[in-house]
Amino acid sequence: MKIHAKRERNGSKPCNPRIADIKAVRVGRQLKTFLEKTPGSRVRQRRSPASFDEILMPAAHFALTQLQRIAPPATEKVLTKSAWDDLHRDLSARLALALTPTLRLQQAAAKAVAHSLPIDHNGERRRAMRGKVSLLETIIEFPDLLETAAQLISAWIDAQRELFARLLRDAAGLRSSFLHARELFRVAHIRAKLSDPHDGARTATMVEFVGDRRVIYKPRPSDREELWFEALRWLNRNGIRASFRVPKMLARRKYVWMEFLRMKGCKNPTAVRLFYFRWGTQAALAQILGATDLHRDNWLALGSQPILVDAELIGDAEPTSSRGRQSLPALLQTGLLPLVSRDRAGFYRGIAPFDATIPKSAPAKCWPRYKRVPQRPSKYVNDLVRGFDAVASIFATPGLARQFFREIMLRATWNRDRRVLLRASAAYARLLRESFEARNMVSPSERWRRLVRECCVSAGSRRIGLAEARALLRCDIPKFTTRRRIVPVPQNELSAAIAELKDSSRLLRRRVLLGTRIHRAKRATGSIR
Numbered sequence: 001m002k003i004h005a006k007r008e009r010n011g012s013k014p015c016n017p018r019i020a021d022i023k024a025v026r027v028g029r030q031l032k033t034f035l036e037k038t039p040g041s042r043v044r045q046r047r048s049p050a051s052f053d054e055i056l057m058p059a060a061h062f063a064l065t066q067l068q069r070i071a072p073p074a075t076e077k078v079l080t081k082s083a084w085d086d087l088h089r090d091l092s093a094r095l096a097l098a099l100t101p102t103l104r105l106q107q108a109a110a111k112a113v114a115h116s117l118p119i120d121h122n123g124e125r126r127r128a129m130r131g132k133v134s135l136l137e138t139i140i141e142f143p144d145l146l147e148t149a150a151q152l153i154s155a156w157i158d159a160q161r162e163l164f165a166r167l168l169r170d171a172a173g174l175r176s177s178f179l180h181a182r183e184l185f186r187v188a189h190i191r192a193k194l195s196d197p198h199d200g201a202r203t204a205t206m207v208e209f210v211g212d213r214r215v216i217y218k219p220r221p222s223d224r225e226e227l228w229f230e231a232l233r234w235l236n237r238n239g240i241r242a243s244f245r246v247p248k249m250l251a252r253r254k255y256v257w258m259e260f261l262r263m264k265g266c267k268n269p270t271a272v273r274l275f276y277f278r279w280g281t282q283a284a285l286a287q288i289l290g291a292t293d294l295h296r297d298n299w300l301a302l303g304s305q306p307i308l309v310d311a312e313l314i315g316d317a318e319p320t321s322s323r324g325r326q327s328l329p330a331l332l333q334t335g336l337l338p339l340v341s342r343d344r345a346g347f348y349r350g351i352a353p354f355d356a357t358i359p360k361s362a363p364a365k366c367w368p369r370y371k372r373v374p375q376r377p378s379k380y381v382n383d384l385v386r387g388f389d390a391v392a393s394i395f396a397t398p399g400l401a402r403q404f405f406r407e408i409m410l411r412a413t414w415n416r417d418r419r420v421l422l423r424a425s426a427a428y429a430r431l432l433r434e435s436f437e438a439r440n441m442v443s444p445s446e447r448w449r450r451l452v453r454e455c456c457v458s459a460g461s462r463r464i465g466l467a468e469a470r471a472l473l474r475c476d477i478p479k480f481t482t483r484r485r486i487v488p489v490p491q492n493e494l495s496a497a498i499a500e501l502k503d504s505s506r507l508l509r510r511r512v513l514l515g516t517r518i519h520r521a522k523r524a525t526g527s528i529r
Contacts, residue, residue: 021154024147028146028147031059032139038058050134052099053096056095056096056135058135060091062153064088067087067160074168077186079187080188086192087192099135099138101438102438102441103133110133144447148436151474155474159202163219166217166252174257177250178215183210192205196429196477216259217258221256222255222256223412224311224312224314225308226251227311227488228285228311234407235281238404240281240391247307264301265370266375273380275368275380279306279384280391283331284391288489288498291311292333292334295352296364298311306368332507332511335348353367395501404494435450451469451473454469467480
């Protein structure tokens with residue numbers, strides 16, 4: 001399998017790792033000049049040290065000014081002041097994540113120096129040192145901090161500018177799909193970071209229009225979601241009487257606008273049972289479609305409807321490149337169920353939506369609620385299995401299985417670029433956080449050298465390690481793709497997944513009950529292994 005790093009914005013392949021991002025270099029020079037000319041970025045005597053938000057404010061203001069300067073002209077009429085304030089807070093949070101470790105060290109050093117000085121009867125000399133930390137002086141002392149801030153700001157500006165352009169271009173479609181006819185096309189709020197940043201600070205983003213109408217922007221193709229929801233419609237047409245809620249979507253070639261859905265509780269116990277019946281049918285469908293990465297954060301509980309809100313890895317038969325994970329039963333590859341040591345596939349507990357060991361103090365948000373109380377999957381295991389078996393009985397008819405392949409698989413609009421998970425997102429997040437430590441900012445390109453060393457030592461190849469380091473240098477979570485098959489799931493693999501459904505039904509029951517009193521009692525009597 002040939003792995004590709006994501007291409008750059010101009011369509012070219014990623015450059016040599018030592019060639020600097022020209023735009024980021026220019027942003028870095030402009031930022032330093034801005035800080036030198038901004039009075040508030042220099043040290044002023046004050047009774048208490050400045051907060052990190054105050055220290056970072058000049059950099060966030062610089063970036064927002066740059067974005068406003070290059071944004072499409074119509075943006076000023078569409079975005080309200082509160083939307084710009086949201087963008088300011090978003091960038092401030094990103095800058096804080098990257099720069100605060102170094103600022104904290106600098107502040108601690110300033111306090112230590114202040115405490116070592118002799119004090120006059122008014123305490124003036126120590127007080128003068130308390131506010132000494134500023135962003136300008138910190139980037140002078142830690143040169144790579146400027147490079148990191150410039151990389152982050154440059155990518156963030158480009159991502160927001162792209163969002164604005166797409167928002168304005170799709171105004172007519174957004175009005176007709178998500179807004180009432182007389183509602184103003186004005187954006188009241190923008191909530192970014194609904195997903196990990198990929199491909200230059202691009203994240204899923206919630207856009208709220210004046211009038212409380214909301215839509216989710218996803219900067220990637222929607223072919224997986226379209227396949228998933230069309231398969232659910234097919235189940236309704238062929239024997240599953242419980243209808244499925246399908247969100248509205250406005251799909252474009254490289255991105256999609258999706259209806260915003262709010263969490264909603266169940267009205268009665270019957271609705272909870274119906275929720276888990278529907279979830280059981282979707283578990284079976286996930287196995288049939290070769291889905292992976294269906295962890296708890298990818299689901300939303302909307303009354304009696306479980307809704308998959310992120311289907312990026314639908315049609316992915318290999319959750320990781322490790323042989324051990326590929327040998328898992330198809331149902332365990334979906335990510336819906338916890339793994340145990342005998343699976344030999346690593347640690348996966350507290351993440352799966354059907355995991356009974358999730359503590360009551362922190363219940364999964366994807367679980368349904370009745371009278372504000374989360375309803376755990378283990379209590380409704382019979383409804384889950386009943387839904388699963390309902391789908392299995394449909395596909396037990398060879399004619400229907402062939403019909404599903406013709407109507408869903410062969411007609412699917414399929415993006416051939418398939419995402420591949422080479423590491424867990426949590427592992428990339430750890431590498432990114434560690435790269436922000438002050439020791440990696442002491443000299444130019446020190447952070448890059450650290451990332452190359454850490455990525456290459458544990459990557460499958462040096463080429464992949466360098467691609468990971470390039471993405472992390474830009475404060476992104478790395479994203480890799482490979483060429484996808486012509487159809488989402490070939491007929492032979494579809495038949496194999498269908499053949500596993502009977503055994504998967506028993507596996508579903510065992511894993512949902514894993515860690516419960518029922519499971520421990522059965523294990524004690526020897527009725528399960």
